[in-house]
Amino acid sequence: MLTPNEQERYDRQIMIGEIGPEGQEKLKRSRVAIAGAGGLGSPIAIYLTAAGIGMIRVIDHDRVELGNLNRQILHWEEDIGRRKVDTARTKLRNLNPAVEIEGFAETITETNVSELVDGCDVIVDAMDNLPTRYILNRCAIEKKLPFFHGAVKGFEGRAMTIIPGETACLRCMYRGPVPEEKFPVIGVAPAVIGSIQATEVIKYLLGIGRLLTNRLLIYDGLKGAFSEFTVNKNPNCDHCASLYRKE
Numbered sequence: 001m002l003t004p005n006e007q008e009r010y011d012r013q014i015m016i017g018e019i020g021p022e023g024q025e026k027l028k029r030s031r032v033a034i035a036g037a038g039g040l041g042s043p044i045a046i047y048l049t050a051a052g053i054g055m056i057r058v059i060d061h062d063r064v065e066l067g068n069l070n071r072q073i074l075h076w077e078e079d080i081g082r083r084k085v086d087t088a089r090t091k092l093r094n095l096n097p098a099v100e101i102e103g104f105a106e107t108i109t110e111t112n113v114s115e116l117v118d119g120c121d122v123i124v125d126a127m128d129n130l131p132t133r134y135i136l137n138r139c140a141i142e143k144k145l146p147f148f149h150g151a152v153k154g155f156e157g158r159a160m161t162i163i164p165g166e167t168a169c170l171r172c173m174y175r176g177p178v179p180e181e182k183f184p185v186i187g188v189a190p191a192v193i194g195s196i197q198a199t200e201v202i203k204y205l206l207g208i209g210r211l212l213t214n215r216l217l218i219y220d221g222l223k224g225a226f227s228e229f230t231v232n233k234n235p236n237c238d239h240c241a242s243l244y245r246k247e
């Protein structure tokens, strides 16, 4: 199923015992929705494209601004004013033309979210605001699609993987106030967290390794330290509890 070109391109990762040619074919058959083409979405999309995912759908309503360029590495100075999904498509196609790249320039809402991720195997949370993360979390639970959460602020970040019907969800973990809209970020923070999210997606699609389920991984770039917190399913969670009661 892999062409000679693909065998050469993915040679180093096919060499990994847990991947092999079968694993590479699994990646090629996979379809990933990335919600957000900003600081997190950039490294996630780049690494998943480089790894040979079959189809990547980038969802982002925004256009590129100068103030994005310190961290949103899919977008360059020449892209200012372009729709982020268009610049993402250009860059990702140039990186790996074998990957099908779809760009949906839509604002994610409760009404359209189900349609936006339709046909994808997993959803990656590369958003910058909690209300949209909740919309995605609920949709992932309803559609029983794995959901890969990531968030950054300053030099810090966090990541967690959610398997609906099995693990704690984003809402189980956090029910506090919605943080302020504009927050500080240095580009290396989403680079670290986005790479972890992409790793989780690859592990899930291949069925290998130990996922970040029921545990929140916290990265502190200034301390150069990772820490981890256990997250328990909330039996009264207003997003996911009904899923468990039904079963």
Ligand SMILES: [Zn+2]
Residues within 6 Å of the ligand: 168, 169, 170, 171, 172, 173, 234, 237, 238, 239, 240, 241
């Ligand atoms: Zn929950």
